[in-house]
Each structure stands twice: as C-alpha cells, then as structure tokens.
Amino acid sequence: MRRTGLRAALVNPAVGGSVGILGLLVIWTVCATLLPSSVILPTPWASVADIRDSATRYYLPNLAVTLHRAGWGYLWGNLAGLAAATLVLLVPKLEEIVTQLGVISQCLPITAVGPIVVLMFGGGTTSIFLSALLVFFTTMVGAILGLRSTGATVLDVVDAYGGNRFTRIRKVQLIGAVPAVFTALKIAVPGAILGAVVGEYLGGIDSGVGVALAAAQREQSGDRVWALSIVAGLVSLLGYGLVGLVGRWATPWSRPSRRNA
Template sequence: MREALGHPWIGGTVGIVLLIVVWTIATSLLDSTSFPTPAAVASSVVRDGWGFYWTNLSASLSRAGQGYLWGNLIALFIAGSVLVLPRLEELVTQLGVISNCLPIIAVGPIIMAIFGGTASAVFLAALLVFFTTLVGSLLGMKAATPTALDLVRAYGGGRWTQIRKVRLMAAVPAIVTALQIAIPGALLGAIVGEYLGGIDQGIGVALNAAQRQIMPDRVWALSIIAGLISLAGYGLVALIGRLLTPWAKEVRA
C-alpha cells in the first residue's frame, strides 16, 4: 500500500481528491458568496462554454510561449558565454539577481507605455523565465566532476572537448529542471501583463472583467484552469527531460 501511494501519479490523484474534499467542507462552513463550491465552479465552466475559455486561453498561451522562448534563449546564451569565458560568471550572476529583484508590477507599465500591451505581457513572461533558467544552467554547468574532466585531459582533450563531452552533458539535467520550473513563471508573467491593460483577450483580461462584474465562480474557474495548464506544461517538460536524459535518473539513484 505504501509503495502504491509513493507513485507520483497516485499520490497526486489522492492529493487532488483530498483538496476537493477540504474545499467542499470549507465552503459549507464559511457559506460565503465569494467562496464558491467545486460544483459551482464546474457549472460556471460549463455555462461559459468552450469558446470563451479557448479564446482567452489561446491568447495567454501564445504570449506565455513567446516569453518562454525568448527568456530561455537569452538565459541559455548568457550561461553559455560563462562556460566559454568563466570570468563573466560574477557579472552574469549579478545580472540574474537584478532581473529577479525587479518588481514586475512596476516594470510592466513602463514596458506597456513604450511597446504596448502585448509586448508587456511577453516581456514579463520572459523576465520571470530568465532568472530561473539562468541559475539552473549555471549550476548545471558546474555539475561536471573533476574526475571526468581529468579523464578527458589525460586522453589529450582540450578545453573545448571538455565542454562538449563533459560539461554540456552534465548540465542538461539541471537545464531541463530549470525549463520545468520556468513554465508556471511564463504563464504568470503573461497573465500579469494582461492585467495591466491594452489587451483585448487573455486569462488576465477575463479575470479582471470577472472581478469587476463580481463573478467569483468564473474567477475561480479561470485560476484553476490556468494552474492546471501550468501543471500540464511542467509534466510535459519533465517527460521530455526523462527521454532526453535517461542517465540523470541513474545519477540521482
């Protein structure tokens, strides 16, 4: 029994069921119109229909995807420059810390004023992705063991051979983990950017409208669906990572 519950999918399912039970009990005890029951949220999804959700979800996913792509590409490029020029590590680390300390609510309006609403959503998504992938990549590039590097050197391999044969291979598992964690950040950044205005469609726009119209059922439904999409993206990247790095599981074991 313990081994069955230890399986991630079974454990996750049990956790979701328990969460729904606790949610139902809490709504019955509080009896608040702003705290809808799971049944009310499900009814709201059915009532609004596929068209409403697809229109808003597709718009947000497009902006989150663009931010995810650009944020990761820039982070990987900068991390790769550290691999070639190790002296840049301190400067790059400081750059990552600064980007993580920037309040997205304060930066977003500036970007929106310069480039427009859509650009601000993509920029914020990339900003929340950048630090995660940069730090994960830098840590991964330090994962190569001295023994492996010495072995390459003993066989006549130079610095570039060490990078290609050892350091990059050792960094892949950490990079994949960073790409997983970046998925929710990209979607969050896009939604916050949509909250700032200048955009007609998106999860953030729909959430803002539902709050103004005092529709808690729709607010909860949109929030839960956004969370489920982030979870699905996280799981998809994890699956791809397992296929691309089969040796990582053995190393962890």
C-alpha cells in the same frame, strides 16, 4: 505489510498528487459551504460547471491568446538564460556580473515593472516580457549548475587524452548539463504562464486569461474568477508534466537504475 504498502503508494508522485488534490477539493468545498455569504467563494463544482458551459466561446479563446504570449516569453526567456549560462562558462570572470543581473531581474516586482512596459510598448509586449523575465533566472541558474556538475575526475580524463578546453565543454560539460537544463525548463513553465497572465491583467489589451480575470473581478463573478484560476493552474501543471516527460525521454542516462534485490 499493509502500512508498508500504503506508505509506498503515497510516496508515488501520481498517488501522492491525487491525494493532495482530493484533500484540497474537500477543504475548498467545506469552506465554500460554511463561510458567510459575504465571502465570495464558490464551490469547485460551480467553477467547473462554468468552464463546461462556456469552454468553447469564452475559456478556450482567451486561453489560446495567453498561451501564445506565454510561449514567446518562454522561448525568449530560455534563450536568454541559456546564453547567459554559456557566457559564464566561456568567460568565468563574468559570472558575478551575470548572476547579479539575474538576481536583480528576479527581485524586480513584476506588478511595478509591468505598467512601465505597458506605457512603453503596449500590453501584448508586456505579457511576453514579464513571461520571459520570470523564465530567465530559473533557466540561467539551472544551466550554470548543470554545466558545473561534471566531476573533476572526468575532466582530468579528457585532459589526459589530449582534449582541450572546448573538447571538455563540447563532449562532457554540455552533455552533463542536459538533465539540469530540462529540470530548469520544467520549472520555468508555470513562471511563463504567470508572467503572461499578469501582463494581460495590467491592461493594454482586449483578450487573454488576465483580461478575463480583470473583467470577472469587476463583475464580482466568483465562479468565473476561480474557474479562470483553475484553468491557468491546470495548463501550468500540464506544461510542467510535458516538459518533464520530454526531459526523461531525452536523458535516459540520468534516470536512477532499478535493480532487483
């Protein structure tokens, strides 16, 4: 009974995630303590202390700038991804072209594309562009898979009742795609943050988490480099969770039903 209860607790996402984070902190602390001083690896508590001491004057202002750029990139990337998926749905012959363009966008190394965009448009636009680039493919693929998830039997029923192609799309396929779209939107959040941070890191602007990372790296401030990475990771995790909660609220029919034995 105890083993079964422990196994069930670990399967729970919240418990499993907490155990994983605790284990990571323990490993991090041990490595920071045992590694030679030539390796710049502060303890997690040193980084947390730096966040606490400089939150309002350093971390929050830079984070606000990054979130602004990531938000715009997230918006434009999702709009482009949903538009591409809709185009594939309406004109199936374009699917191969659209998906190949999506694959190409995903294969482009952002550290190579970024400097070109910086030279052309400036650093702020680069952050938004790279953020949108990392969001686009995820959302497009999720939306296409969602639009295709409707069973043939359901579509046949619509046809049997006199529905046409647009009736199937509007009343069946679009609704059926919503859970998959929310899953894609959730997965795209960390990509949006990453693209914005990398765009800032490449230069051309004077504020943001990426700029702060570059400055801390030049100063060899290990506490601050790791602290900024922690902040970016926590914000990505928070955004991922919030979009997931909205998705669960908006798609109650997609939740697995629980029946008492």
